[in-house]
Amino acid sequence: MNLQAIRYFLMVSTTGSFQATARHFQVPASSVSRFVAALEKELGQQLLYRNTRAVRLTEAGEQFFLQVRDAVELLDQAAEGLVHRDADINGLVRINAPETLGRLHIAGIVNALQARYPELVVELTLTDAYIDPVQEGADITIRVSPLLDSGLIGKVIGAQRHVVAASPAYIAAHGRPATPGDLLTHRCLVYKGQLGAQKWYYRMQDADPFQTLNVSGPLRSNNAEALLAAAVAGRGIVVFPTWVYRADMFKTGELVALLDQWEFAASPDPTYIQMLSPENRLRSRKVREVSAFIVEAIGAPPYWDGIGEGTVRGR
Structure with a gap:
C-alpha cells in the first residue's frame, strides 16, 4: 500500500478538496487524484464521493480515515524524532498573518527565525481575510480577533491595546x-x-x-x-x-x-492577537519550535506595548 497515497487521502478527507491537497504537497491536482484512485482500486472500496462542489467521505472512507490517520501521524512523529533529534529544524513551514501586523512585525521575526534556522523554508502569506488553515494548508495562523472556539489549537499572544x-x-x-x-x-x-x-x-x-x-x-x-x-x-x-x-x-x-x-x-468586544494551528500540525517538532520562536520574539506582554511609558493605559 502506497504511503504517499494514504497521505493524499488523509489531506483530501480533511480539506474536502483535491486542489487544497495539491497546494499543500506542492504537486499537481491530477497526481493527487491518480494516487487516491489507485488506493481505492487496491482496497476495492470507494473512499470518497466526488462532485463539482465538494469531496466527502463514503462510509468506508470514514472508517479507513479513522484507522490510518493516527497511525500515519505516529509514524511521522517517530521518523521526525529520530532523523532530526540532534539537528536544527528544516523544510517548509507555512505562516499566515494579517497584512499590516505581518508587514510591520511578523516579517522581521521571520528574518530572525531563518537566521536561527538557515535550512528552514518559510512561506509567509499576508492577508486580512480569515482563511481556513486546514483548507489552505497553513501550519501557523496569526489572527487579530475575539476569542473563538474554532477547533484549532491556539495561544493568546496578547490583548490588543x-x-x-x-x-x-x-x-x-x-x-x-x-x-x-x-x-x-x-x-x-x-x-x-x-x-x-x-x-x-x-x-x-x-x-x-x-x-x-x-x-x-x-x-x-x-x-x-x-x-x-x-x-x-x-x-x-x-x-x-x-x-x-x-x-x-x-x-x-x-x-x-x-x-x-x-x-x-475599535470594537466593543475584546480582541486578541492569537496564534492558531490545526491539532495535527502541532505534533510536528518544526511547527512547535517555530511557534515557540514567534511567541518568545513577541514577548509577554508584546514588545510593541512598550511604545513609551504612559502611552498605554495601565502601564
Whole structure:
C-alpha cells in the first residue's frame, strides 16, 4: 500500500478538496487524484464521493480515515524524532498573518527565525481575510480577533491595546481633547474596511461597558499606515493598536498620546492577537519550535506595548 497515497487521502478527507491537497504537497491536482484512485482500486472500496462542489467521505472512507490517520501521524512523529533529534529544524513551514501586523512585525521575526534556522523554508502569506488553515494548508495562523472556539489549537499572544494620538502640530492648531466626548468635535482619521467606517469605543474602568463614539474627519482609509502618516502630518487624530505605531514615535515627539486615562478600542468586544494551528500540525517538532520562536520574539506582554511609558493605559 502506497504511503504517499494514504497521505493524499488523509489531506483530501480533511480539506474536502483535491486542489487544497495539491497546494499543500506542492504537486499537481491530477497526481493527487491518480494516487487516491489507485488506493481505492487496491482496497476495492470507494473512499470518497466526488462532485463539482465538494469531496466527502463514503462510509468506508470514514472508517479507513479513522484507522490510518493516527497511525500515519505516529509514524511521522517517530521518523521526525529520530532523523532530526540532534539537528536544527528544516523544510517548509507555512505562516499566515494579517497584512499590516505581518508587514510591520511578523516579517522581521521571520528574518530572525531563518537566521536561527538557515535550512528552514518559510512561506509567509499576508492577508486580512480569515482563511481556513486546514483548507489552505497553513501550519501557523496569526489572527487579530475575539476569542473563538474554532477547533484549532491556539495561544493568546496578547490583548490588543489602543492609543489615541495626534501630532504636536495638530494639537497646537486645534487644541487637546480633554474627554472622549471632545473627539466628536475634532478631525478624526478613520479606518474604513469591508464592514464600513470604524467606530471608536471608550471606557474608564475595565468593568464598565464601552461607550460608542461616531467620529468623523477629513480622511478615511482601509490602510492604517496611510492614516498614521496623515496623523504625523498634522491632519487629525487616530486610534490604533500599539503594534501599528513605530516604537520611537512618542519618544521623538512625532506623536503625542491623548486621553490615556481612558481605555479605547475599535470594537466593543475584546480582541486578541492569537496564534492558531490545526491539532495535527502541532505534533510536528518544526511547527512547535517555530511557534515557540514567534511567541518568545513577541514577548509577554508584546514588545510593541512598550511604545513609551504612559502611552498605554495601565502601564
